[in-house]
Amino acid sequence: MALRNAVMAALLEGEASGYDLAKAFDASVANFWMATPQQLYRELERMAAEGLITARVVEQDKRPNKxxxxxxxxxxxxxxxxxxERPSRPSAIRDELLVKVQTLDAGDATAVRAGIADRVDLARTKLARYERLRTALLDGRTEEQYLVGAERVGPYLTLLRGMDFERENVRWGELALRVLDGRAAQRCG
Amino acid sequence: MALRNAVMAALLEGEASGYDLAKAFDASVANFWMATPQQLYRELERMAAEGLITARVVEQDKRPNKxxxxxxxxxxxxxxxxxxERPSRPSAIRDELLVKVQTLDAGDATAVRAGIADRVDLARTKLARYERLRTALLDGRTEEQYLVGAERVGPYLTLLRGMDFERENVRWGELALRVLDGRAAQRCG
DNA sequence: AACACCATGTAAGCAGTTACATGATTAG
DNA sequence: CTAATCATGTAACTGCTTACATGGTGTT
Structure with missing residues (x-):
């Protein structure tokens, strides 16, 4: 019952196909809600059946209809x-990498180290994408101008939260890498 | 198949009942994995059946057996x-509050504001709890001493990540509150 | 007297994942 | 020639949530 609210949040930006939404969920909404294409197609069916959304078929040539x-x-x-609605249910996280970090001392520290390095790279990539999105939203204005004057601030605020999160991923990941390297050097030297 | 790894991570700290694990998941592990008691009881059954864990019944008086x-x-x-194992699947988040923030401009900004304020309070509470956990882990040592010398660093590193996360919740939440209050004042004044 | 804690569990239902299938189009 | 993109979906499965049930003990 909560995925549909995320879908409606995305549809506030304008009409979209299931495919469009899958991409949007992967890009801008991904920092607070994840969904697979299959989930979206199923939920869209139900929402249409309940009258929350309407579908408009667009025939395309050289492309499947959408x-x-x-x-x-x-x-x-x-x-x-x-x-x-109050309260919002507490945010749920599931992060496999952190489970591995937790068990690092009883496991393969080298492999976990590599996983952290991957995570740092991924965070940097996401951060760059969010930065581009932010620049596009600001459209020449400063952040202060935007936050005071823009008609809509919701999407900007969630974007800021996502950027903070990825920045922390980079910062924390680099610390963790330094720690592991220091301990490895200590054991060998 | 991934909850069980989180359970095993928790059992590295020593033997525990389903009830203990439910509390532990709520406290220290909560920043990267959430699980309800029912999930845990079911998973513990399966894991015992597969020989990954063993159960030892302790009879108590004035308390149910465990x-x-x-x-x-x-x-x-x-x-x-x-x-x-590589790679770890990307971390999944589901945060209802951020869905509401995203739709804030088409919804009830006052109610969303209250939800953000709740989140800030919760983050402060969690942060205080994590800080106590950290002090207990350090046990008099400085962080540098600990990270170089301790036998196990995994739980400390994940704790640091959780603390960063809650600190960002506070920082971001306070910014969001200022923004919303500023815009409300602007509309009224 | 009412509530929270300890400790476990069942049952039903909803949500999410994985694998697969289609079939044309464009980019490397 | 291979792979990725566009665009949708089915089917089978696994995982997660919610409500409920039990029954004694300690707290306000």
Whole structure:
């Protein structure tokens, strides 16, 4: 019942196909909600059946047809109702890498080290993408100007949270790498 | 198949009952893995059936009996094997509050504001708990001494990551509150 | 007297993952 | 020539959540 709110959040940006949403979830919304394409297609069916969204088939040549979904009035009302709900259930995280880090001392420290290095690289990549998204949103304005004057601040605030998160991934990952390298050198030297 | 690795990570600290694990997951491991008691009881059954852990029944008076689980040799081997697996699947987050923040401009900004304030309070509470855990782990040593000399660094590194995360929650939340208050004042004044 | 804690579990239902399938188009 | 992109979906499975049940003990 909560994926649908994430979908409606994405549809506030305008109509989109299941495929579009899969990409959007992978890019901008990914820092607070993950969903596979299959989940999205199923949820879109249900939402359409319940009248929260409507589909518009667009025929394309040299491309498969697509169904563009957009929010109905009932959908917008549902979004508004959702924002008034209290409390939000606590955020859920599942991070396999941190499970491995936790067990590092009873496992293969070299392999875990490599996993941390991968994570740092990934965080840097995401950070660069978010930075481009931020520049596009700001569109020449400063952050202060934007936060005071823009019609919508929600997407900008969530983007800032995502950027903070990835920055911390880089910072923490580099610390962890230094620590592991220091201990490895100590054991060998 | 991944919850069990989190369980084994927790059992590296020593034998524990399902009830103990539920508390531990809520406290120290919560920053990278969430699990309900029901999930744990079910997974413990399976793991015992597969020989990764063994149960020891402890009879108590004035308290219900409990089953204390501990890792077997096969369990330790499984932990080691898990740390060598590459890659780790990307970390999954689901944060309802951020979905609401995303849709804030089409919803009830006052209610979302209250949700952010709750989140900041919760983050402060968690941060204080993690700080106590950290002090207990350090046990008089400085962080540098600990990271170089301690037998195990995994749990300390994951704790640092959790603390960073909660600190960012506080920092970001306070910024978001300032922004929303500024915009509200602007509309009224 | 009411509530929270200890300690375990069942049952039902919803959510999420994985593998597979289609079939044309464009980029390297 | 291979791989990736576009665009959708089915089927089978595994995992997770919610509600409920038990029953004694300690706390306010």
């Amino acid at each position: 169904r563009l979904f957009s929010l109905t009035e009932a959908g917008r009302a549902a979004v508004h109702a959702y924002t008034t | 089953r204390l689980f501990s890792l077997t040799e096969a369990g330790r081997a499984a932990v080691h094997a898990y740390t060598t």
